[in-house]
Amino acid sequence: MKREIENPKGKLGILSVGLNGAVTTTFLAGTLAIRKGDKKPIGSLTQMGTIRIGRRIDNNFPLIKDFVPLANLNDLVFGGWDIRNENVYESAISANVLEKNDLETVKDEMKRIKPMKAVFEKRFVKRLDGDWVKTGSTKYELMESLREDIRNFKKENKLDRVVVIWSASTEIFIKESEVHSSLKLFEEGMKNNHPDISPSMLYAYAALAEGAPFVMGAPNLSVEIPALVELSLKNQVPIAGKDYKTGQTLVKTVIAPMLKARMLGLHGWFSTNILGNRDGEVLDEPDNFKTKEESKLSVIDTILQPELYPDLYNKYYHKVRINYYPPRGDNKEGWDNIDIFGWMGYPMQLKINFLCRDSILAAPIVLDLALFADLALRSGMYGIQEWLSFYFKSPIHSKEKVPEHDLFIQLMKLKNTLRKLMGVNPITHLDSNGVEESVEEYYPD
Amino acid sequence: MKREIENPKGKLGILSVGLNGAVTTTFLAGTLAIRKGDKKPIGSLTQMGTIRIGRRIDNNFPLIKDFVPLANLNDLVFGGWDIRNENVYESAISANVLEKNDLETVKDEMKRIKPMKAVFEKRFVKRLDGDWVKTGSTKYELMESLREDIRNFKKENKLDRVVVIWSASTEIFIKESEVHSSLKLFEEGMKNNHPDISPSMLYAYAALAEGAPFVMGAPNLSVEIPALVELSLKNQVPIAGKDYKTGQTLVKTVIAPMLKARMLGLHGWFSTNILGNRDGEVLDEPDNFKTKEESKLSVIDTILQPELYPDLYNKYYHKVRINYYPPRGDNKEGWDNIDIFGWMGYPMQLKINFLCRDSILAAPIVLDLALFADLALRSGMYGIQEWLSFYFKSPIHSKEKVPEHDLFIQLMKLKNTLRKLMGVNPITHLDSNGVEESVEEYYPD
Amino acid sequence: MKREIENPKGKLGILSVGLNGAVTTTFLAGTLAIRKGDKKPIGSLTQMGTIRIGRRIDNNFPLIKDFVPLANLNDLVFGGWDIRNENVYESAISANVLEKNDLETVKDEMKRIKPMKAVFEKRFVKRLDGDWVKTGSTKYELMESLREDIRNFKKENKLDRVVVIWSASTEIFIKESEVHSSLKLFEEGMKNNHPDISPSMLYAYAALAEGAPFVMGAPNLSVEIPALVELSLKNQVPIAGKDYKTGQTLVKTVIAPMLKARMLGLHGWFSTNILGNRDGEVLDEPDNFKTKEESKLSVIDTILQPELYPDLYNKYYHKVRINYYPPRGDNKEGWDNIDIFGWMGYPMQLKINFLCRDSILAAPIVLDLALFADLALRSGMYGIQEWLSFYFKSPIHSKEKVPEHDLFIQLMKLKNTLRKLMGVNPITHLDSNGVEESVEEYYPD
């Protein structure tokens, strides 16, 4: 029953879009430090997580990285694109996420990592300006240049495989339109410079065309459009996204399931955020905020299933605010006020204040996604990888299904998928008490 | 594969220990109002919850109460014991949980419900005094009197079955000792008035001897002692407990799993509580608080598995405080401060402020537990019911296994047990994408 | 040295603009209940406050209402204008601030209070619609109609004096312009229907023209324009405003002085508010929010004096958000996050969560302001009453002085003004220890 999985031989390239941003530089500094043995890979499920095999009393909990054949950190090679031409050490210093001291041991390696020129269109990210950008008369040409970058990077570094991952800015809100509806129309659109084709779509196309998995870390409308899903199926490449689930939404996706588990009703949910990094600056622009807002708002509705529980969830009021607040830098802070009701309709309140750090929470997700996307490729899994929903605010999904937002279902889905991949039975948490006789075929408890 | 389950014919008696307390009177007022159609059963999984059958795209979500044969609310008859001789309407007024207006329609029914005399020993609950208490020369005699009460209640009300549920106070902390180790020694102990036999153990014994399931809602050392587990197996009666999971601990059992899911480390967790009801008053006594504290402290350790994740959870500091604060009455409030760390060891904080209501959260749990305990009895399930862990702060469990505290695993365990009971396959949340071929035998996704 | 103050003989009319709004109906219900002896005047300085006379050890603390000759509550007569034609009992019920039970004893009196037709112009409050409004071909005509209302009200109720107080909505943001610069131009403007003349200015003009003090409870640009100040001086009538200081700003005006008192620096102050009443709805409109925002933002700067303390307060970031959030109704909630720094520049944070009630906090302010404005009139004080700054978010003030925002300085100013009025020495809180010899002329300590 076990799948054939190619072993991870040779080197794996990780190409980041937004190479010099806070998320990627934090990811790079950490991964290099972990590789050196200076730091533990805190926050990374692939590196620290375990997976239960068999019954609970069997006490068999291997590390995930010992259970499935992931690429080894020592085989990773890093590169990417950015609109600023700096080495990533300089960028990490100015991002001001990590203290200078913590960059000391990886300084030299980081200085050697520099971006390739980016595809950039100001209309999509109005608050930013770039001077390290490609020129080309059509979007198709720009995309071709990205493909060339990928091929060159692979050749120069003698890589076996490459993964492309977007950790760059949120683009403005756009709707799916005809040009996105098929690969054919999309390819024509690139040649005609269709305005609905965003830079992030060009990166996705380029990656998939080169057989590289593509991961979308921002809430952009991008790799999930029919045209690109079509390409991923045609070329048999995995895709995943979108919008890393880090601070406030991470908490929401455990609190909302708790309310539903206990059949507690919801009158309203107010979420506000203060953050002061570049992400905050970009989202201060209403068109870009709208993209983020859509991503954040859908979460609760999908989890609470108002159609199943109209008495509990039919009329709640949900508001999400993001506020650019420079004093905090990368240390964003979420404040949620949740108005609930219980037995006899009595109201109660839950307030959550999360003093988190954007890039610190996102960095290990980048690592996990790169490694899991590569695993998927080698395992012959392609198209949308729903089992990676665990990492995303807006999991991309096939049209006939709603996305899964509940963090714990996401985790179970991820782990049972890994078990399946290795030919091991899934866990059901079925209670073995009193109903023992007939549970041979799956692992209870 | 489906179990033989007796249909719930006839009437079911629910006998509450602490009949006149805030939890039971709130449970009674609500259940009567729901039965009348005045209120919705908010907070009750048995009444409002659904259960998915089959694949997600099958879109088949019956109500739990339509899926398994639960007793109907109209067949419930209420009674119990208390140390104060009042009708439950008077007690509900003085408990001050529900507003007078909300009691109006059920006033007459509530006035007719009055307590039987309780078994009470002041040493176990120092802050309370009782004047409606049984006398007897030995604990055995007191227990016999409880059995007689149960038999009389059953006869007078022409009941088919009875469930006994403890919603009374927390007793002082006691350790398991020899007298608790076997049924034989325990029975001798009752005759010799052994000081380690608490009132709550007498209730449990009486219930089990009469074939009635027993549920322990406080953190007392009681029905989980070997002597009483032995009796439950011998008489084939289900038992469940302990300590209703309502406010702060409810939240903890979703936040701790979230941290573990994301491999975020923990430096410290400080939990404080303010509450002003009788429960708060009793817990202001150090010996009684100790019982509660033990119940609350173990939760996080069990979830986080420091033995598996020493780099993340080996050295955290956990403190739980409960403060008697009369201005709030039954409206307790929890404040949690959680010091976590992520990538590169960087610290973050999560603060949770829960303005909840003790009895409002506990009341639907009483209803669910009574109905599920009765279902277990009719289904031939007996001994410890681990699948009801979902409702408890300190799930009682067999000695060879650690308890399950994660709210979402608890819920999955509960639902998959119900599915099993009805001969339906468990849900695994296995992703159907890319690994479709071999998942016939369980429901993926 | 004591002023000549006319005794409050006869009846005092209080005419509220926004008679049927949440603030005024709450004010009315409470004042009537207090008058009946059903309730204590919680929150009212004039009714419950004391004032120290002489040295601290003299132990002489009369009630303010016994110290200065205020109108008696029994001599108050209530009326006003609104855009909805309901009696104030109906409006109080739909405002949903006070529970029905609490309105029972004053129901009949409230039913008899009904609004006169209002002056309304939709452009100034876009979210509202009115059907109980005056018509007139010019603003001058509308104003004349208001004057007539005042005269009739006085005559019909046989009043000695009248005060007009605005507790209606926030109007859109407008800037002071030429038409506001002199009485002459303003009067021409009314005749020409100048667009910069708002309804609230017409009410203010009408009141002053009739010799009635005018109080502005919203942040509207209104009575402080030069034209109306000129009229208040000419007719010798007191004016006061603006924007009742109730929830979040109340707290800010004590926390900011604390920071300054201790020379703690400020990096940033983020304030957000959720509220669900009509006020929230009106402020959801950007033009109306702007008026409120201006009122709220200026507070901190004025208190912190960045020009005096550049190292502490030169570069802080201040953001104020108001969010319409219907689940809360009148129970608004403020959340402030304050980033401060201390010794060696080390950062600290202060977070304040105020679960308040808009109208509950505003109602006693309406009472106090009406009584104090009347006292001022009888004492021969006219023009801007800075000693009433205590009650306002944006105290109106003469052009050559900055407003005083510090709540404690405001209180001292208010009380010392009352002392002066009654010919009693002001309090200086001068320490009498060690420097006793020379403090004859003021009350130390």
Next chain:
Amino acid sequence: MKREIENPKGKLGILSVGLNGAVTTTFLAGTLAIRKGDKKPIGSLTQMGTIRIGRRIDNNFPLIKDFVPLANLNDLVFGGWDIRNENVYESAISANVLEKNDLETVKDEMKRIKPMKAVFEKRFVKRLDGDWVKTGSTKYELMESLREDIRNFKKENKLDRVVVIWSASTEIFIKESEVHSSLKLFEEGMKNNHPDISPSMLYAYAALAEGAPFVMGAPNLSVEIPALVELSLKNQVPIAGKDYKTGQTLVKTVIAPMLKARMLGLHGWFSTNILGNRDGEVLDEPDNFKTKEESKLSVIDTILQPELYPDLYNKYYHKVRINYYPPRGDNKEGWDNIDIFGWMGYPMQLKINFLCRDSILAAPIVLDLALFADLALRSGMYGIQEWLSFYFKSPIHSKEKVPEHDLFIQLMKLKNTLRKLMGVNPITHLDSNGVEESVEEYYPD
């Protein structure tokens, strides 16, 4: 009218009890860095504060240090006692308040500062052990040794004056008894080793006997006992105390006055604290906590004056908790929940979360108190200095007066005392509007 004040010629010694503790080392590092021009004296009123002279419109705001003749930072010489024999640089590193980087420029100076042997009695601080302690057969002998230390320190450093300031631990709770009632009995007591004479009293006696002002920074029963007040009057030396007002209490002393200013009632106030430094460890001992608790509890009652406002403040519930929580180190955190009520008795809540830093808040207070105590000495002020109440949780005060806790009255008292000292009229904040004619003799507005 101006006092004769000696100019601060020569050098001023500051002798700290608890020289190696977190507060003193932070004070020393900061003061040395400020003296070098590396840092600004954030948090210090003497160094950064201004004082208004004359009317508001005069716009005359000199710095306090330019207005009154304070000692110059360059003339300060530092020393003290501790129970550990380390230089203060080592201690600052292990205190972990300031980052190593921030100590770099003052490292050498700090290394040269070392403690003299302390007077220590374990019974008074059970959680600590000391190995750098004086021996002596009587308390009198120990005190004599302290006097000798002071004289030697003065001579060796060629000092003009010395101030002694206690920044050491909280001692256990003791009550005032006969031995404290007069200088004579106290002196006998020292000779007889009376158990009620604590180490901190010996330091106070020694300082006063040597003509050095004594400041008590902890809540210990010490310099305010009649015996020592007697000595301070006899030797004409200023004394001040007690318990630096830093985190939670600082906030309380502005929030409580706000409630009173607005006549808002109080149902309850719950304060909890988490802190992980040595202070937290000492206060984990119930006898030491009791001393702190008394200091913290009295504050609100004194401010709210329940005897004047029985309807508002007669029955509130006040609870203070301190929790030792090591993860935070010196970064303590306060959480206050305040249950208030307003108009018509309606309840509201205010919650305050202060993420502060103990030593960062205390350090500038040490500097200010040393300089002001020295100013008092040179100005001929002696005995209890109530005008320094601004800095203390439990201001010591003469028996016939209640202490002043309101931060703003304290600040006004401090500033008006300085004005008086320099022969300048006090500020009354009297409104000049409308009542101008008779305010010649004090500064209005």
